Amino acid sequence: DTGVSQDPRHKITKRGQNVTFRCDPISEHNRLYWYRQTLGQGPEFLTYFQNEAQLEKSRLLSDRFSAERPKGSFSTLEIQRTEQGDSAMYLCASSLPGQGYAGELFFGEGSRLTVL
Amino acid sequence: DQQVKQNSPSLSVQEGRISILNCDYTNSMFDYFLWYKKYPAEGPTFLISISSIKDKNEDGRFTVFLNKSAKHLSLHIVPSQPGDSAVYFCAASDVSGGGADGLTFGKGTHLIIQP
Numbered sequence: 001d002t003g004v005s006q007d008p009r010h011k012i013t014k015r016g017q018n019v020t021f022r023c024d025p026i027s028e029h030n031r032l033y034w035y036r037q038t039l040g041q042g043p044e045f046l047t048y049f050q051n052e053a054q055l056e057k058s059r060l061l062s063d064r065f066s067a068e069r070p071k072g073s074f075s076t077l078e079i080q081r082t083e084q085g086d087s088a089m090y091l092c093a094s095s096l097p098g099q100g101y102a103g104e105l106f107f108g109e110g111s112r113l114t115v116l
Numbered sequence: 117d118q119q120v121k122q123n124s125p126s127l128s129v130q131e132g133r134i135s136i137l138n139c140d141y142t143n144s145m146f147d148y149f150l151w152y153k154k155y156p157a158e159g160p161t162f163l164i165s166i167s168s169i170k171d172k173n174e175d176g177r178f179t180v181f182l183n184k185s186a187k188h189l190s191l192h193i194v195p196s197q198p199g200d201s202a203v204y205f206c207a208a209s210d211v212s213g214g215g216a217d218g219l220t221f222g223k224g225t226h227l228i229i230q231p
Contacts (some may be wrong), residue, residue, distance in 0.1 A: 004159070033218055042120075042205050042221030043160065056218065091159055104150075105219065107159030 002026060004108035006092050012114045013082055020078045021111040025094030032075050033105060034067055035091040036060065043091055049075060082115045089113075119143045120208050122222035130230050135193040137225050139206030142187065146208040150219065151180060151191050154203045163204075164191070193227075201229045 005024045013019050025032050030051050035043035046065070048056040051072035061067075064082075069075040079086055089112050093105040121140045129135045139149075147168040152160035166173040166180045166189070173180050179192045193200055206222040 035218075040125075040223060042122075042207075042223050043219075044221070045218030048218055058218075093159075104162040104165070107152075107161070109157065109159050 004092055004094050004106050006090075006108040006111045008111060009109065010112045010114070012116065014116050015084060016081055018078065018080045019082055019113060020076055021090050021092075021113075023075045023077070023092030023108060025074070025092070026106055027073075029094035029096055029106070030072065031095045032069055033093040033095075034075070034077050035093065035107075037089040037091055037110070038087075046077075079113070082113075084115045087113055087115045117142075118222070119146075120206055120220050120222040122204075122206055122225050124225050125223070126226040126228065128228045128230055129196050131198060132195045135191075135196045135200065135227055135229070137191040137193075137204050137206075137227065139189045139191075139222055140187055141189075141206075141208050143208070143210070143220070144187070145210040145212075146220075148209045148211045149180070149182060149189050150207045150209075151178075152205040152207060152221075154205065154224070160205055196227075196229045198229050198231060201227060203227070 007022045032049045034046040037043045045058050047067050049069040064080045067077045089110040091110045093107045095105050119142050150165040151163040153163045154160040164175050164178045164180050166182050182189045203224045203226050205224045207219040209219050
């Protein structure tokens with residue numbers, strides 16, 4: 001399968017714990033995005049990487065959130081001191097150069113976070 | 117504030133008929149519009165897009181219409197098939213401005229195709 005893969009698919013944690021999600025984009029895609037989707041809402045942009053550089057961050061990305069893409073391949077999204085409001089589906093997407101904002105994003109299946 | 121609005125949370129259409137999904141936007145800087153389709157437990161998949169320099173784009177059974185003056189776009193599916201039952205998201209971006217905020221999505225419309 002050469003699509004975008006995310007791990008874990010579902011994470012249940014207690015409030016105050018840290019969680020980390022991993023995203024492996026399509027191999028030739030140099031752009032990688034993180035989105036968050038809550039119930040009844042559309043995906044909301046969190047952050048964007050071009051290769052290893054994090055180029056944009058949304059106001060939604062509080063200082064408890066950190067994302068990395070150390071070698072320009074896979075990416076991790078860490079949430080520290082989780083709160084119940086962090087419960088959501090975290091979606092990763094990737095795209096080719098020249099696409100992305102204008103064109104097609106390829107999404108993974110998402111990592112669902114439940115904070116108790 | 118919702119910059120991309122899909123005012124119909126759900127839509128039920130008979131198989132074989134036309135499905136029309138609507139989307140309105142408020143940000144005049146948006147110059148590229150996309151529709152995504154999402155099945156349960158899957159990520160959204162790209163369906164069709166349109167640039168603001170066009171008013172129509174067609175791909176098989178799917179056609180997107182853009183009315184810039186009304187800041188309105190619509191997705192037409194004809195004929196509708198059972199496999200079209202899914203949540204459809206309208207999305208927009210400001211490409212000429214660098215797309216700093218990625219894609220802005222609406223809340224989605226759940227399309228149900230009745231046999």
